[in-house]
Amino acid sequence: MWNWFHKLASPPHFYRLAGIFSPWMLWSSLILIAIGTYGGLVLAPADYQQGEGFRIIYVHVPSSYLSTMIYALMAVTSGIGLIWRIKLAHAVAASAAPIGASFTAVSLLTGMLWGKPMWGTYWEWDPRLTSELILLFIYFGYMSLRASFEDISKADRAGGLLAVVGVVNLPIIHYSVIWWSSLHQGPSIKKLDAPSISGDMLWPLLLLIAASTLFFGALLLYRVRAEVLDREHNSRWVQDLLGEMPGAG
Amino acid sequence: MTPRKQRMLTVGLVVVGVSLAVGLALQAFQENLLFFYSPTQAIAGEAPEGRKFRLGGLVEEGSLTRESGELKVTFMVTDLKNTLPVSYEGVLPDLFREGQGVVAHGYLQPDGSFLAEEVLAKHDENYMAPEVAELLAEQGHPVDGKPAGPAKN
Numbered sequence A: 001m002w003n004w005f006h007k008l009a010s011p012p013h014f015y016r017l018a019g020i021f022s023p024w025m026l027w028s029s030l031i032l033i034a035i036g037t038y039g040g041l042v043l044a045p046a047d048y049q050q051g052e053g054f055r056i057i058y059v060h061v062p063s064s065y066l067s068t069m070i071y072a073l074m075a076v077t078s079g080i081g082l083i084w085r086i087k088l089a090h091a092v093a094a095s096a097a098p099i100g101a102s103f104t105a106v107s108l109l110t111g112m113l114w115g116k117p118m119w120g121t122y123w124e125w126d127p128r129l130t131s132e133l134i135l136l137f138i139y140f141g142y143m144s145l146r147a148s149f150e151d152i153s154k155a156d157r158a159g160g161l162l163a164v165v166g167v168v169n170l171p172i173i174h175y176s177v178i179w180w181s182s183l184h185q186g187p188s189i190k191k192l193d194a195p196s197i198s199g200d201m202l203w204p205l206l207l208l209i210a211a212s213t214l215f216f217g218a219l220l221l222y223r224v225r226a227e228v229l230d231r232e233h234n235s236r237w238v239q240d241l242l243g244e245m246p247g248a249g
Numbered sequence B: 001m002t003p004r005k006q007r008m009l010t011v012g013l014v015v016v017g018v019s020l021a022v023g024l025a026l027q028a029f030q031e032n033l034l035f036f037y038s039p040t041q042a043i044a045g046e047a048p049e050g051r052k053f054r055l056g057g058l059v060e061e062g063s064l065t066r067e068s069g070e071l072k073v074t075f076m077v078t079d080l081k082n083t084l085p086v087s088y089e090g091v092l093p094d095l096f097r098e099g100q101g102v103v104a105h106g107y108l109q110p111d112g113s114f115l116a117e118e119v120l121a122k123h124d125e126n127y128m129a130p131e132v133a134e135l136l137a138e139q140g141h142p143v144d145g146k147p148a149g150p151a152k153n
Helices: A002-008 A011-043 A052-084 A087-118 A127-147 A152-179 A199-231 A236-244 B003-028 B039-043 B130-138
Strands: B053-059 B072-078 B083-089 B101-108 B114-122
Touching: A002 A011, A011 A052, A011 A087, A011 A199, A052 A087, A052 A127, A052 A152, A052 A199, A052 B003, A087 A127, A087 A152, A087 A199, A127 A152, A152 B003, B039 B053, B039 B083, B053 B083, B053 B114, B083 B101
Parallel strands: B083 B114
Antiparallel strands: B053 B072, B053 B101, B072 B083, B101 B114
């Protein structure tokens, strides 16, 4: 088990494994996204109150879910990187940040588009909306902090610490609709046995959440591969790899 | 203590420390973080006097009246314990309807009514097809008219 873990943390090994998995993950996620989108936009009925406008849920919920899950991944890998001094863990956190920031932005934008006709406003300083906006700023802060260091190991340490500290925002986002009276509605699928959303609307949503997660996984692997190559460009295995490529040399 | 355990402790203490600090700060700001006040709280004088605040609750069934030829509306907002009359002039959002949750932003008038400058509809977490909603209503499970959000405090 530990042996496997240590092997995974070795950059050349990870680079090879990620190269095998990422195309499979990308294509299967795209197929599942196509099925889920058809289910959500065509097969699911319109909502009894919101009409067709509710369908934005199929973009809003997966991206909101991923915005927090990617941050959790970033915080955990940063923690591993800080404690065990594993460079690959920092590489994963650094590669995940721009993807997480993009999903956060999509979540905020789709929420605003839905909010205008349904609530009557694009934006309200509601606890859920505000904490999600803070999440976007933490992503931006993390990326700019990293970018401000020449030395990559310093960037790893400083960024890692920020990522770990920022994790306190995650429970605030999650519980904001429960702790405080907010404009944002409570969770519809907090308990899977009795969700507050009917089955024909639910399955495309769950499928799209899973497919988007897979899509994120594929993107992350592509990005980590590039990041690893960049970090190890002076090392022997990268030189060998470049030597194997036709036309390089 | 090995350096690795020391780093583990540092990271752990940082997370615990920051969580405690944020938790205490949120606890202290609890009242300011309240997005809206219920009619009961407004009547009890818990809402800020003479300042704009948000009033949240359900639009009472059958209480909506429109002035003919104008955008002026009046309706009653209830938390199922107390009720407050609200007047508003402007366009109401799509989801505004009797029995649904609403958040009004405005002032409490000296006569005890609420003058809203902005009215937002609060959506609940129920999603279903129109036919299902009709069926539920026929069977005596009204899906509208559930209390909006935590009106309990």
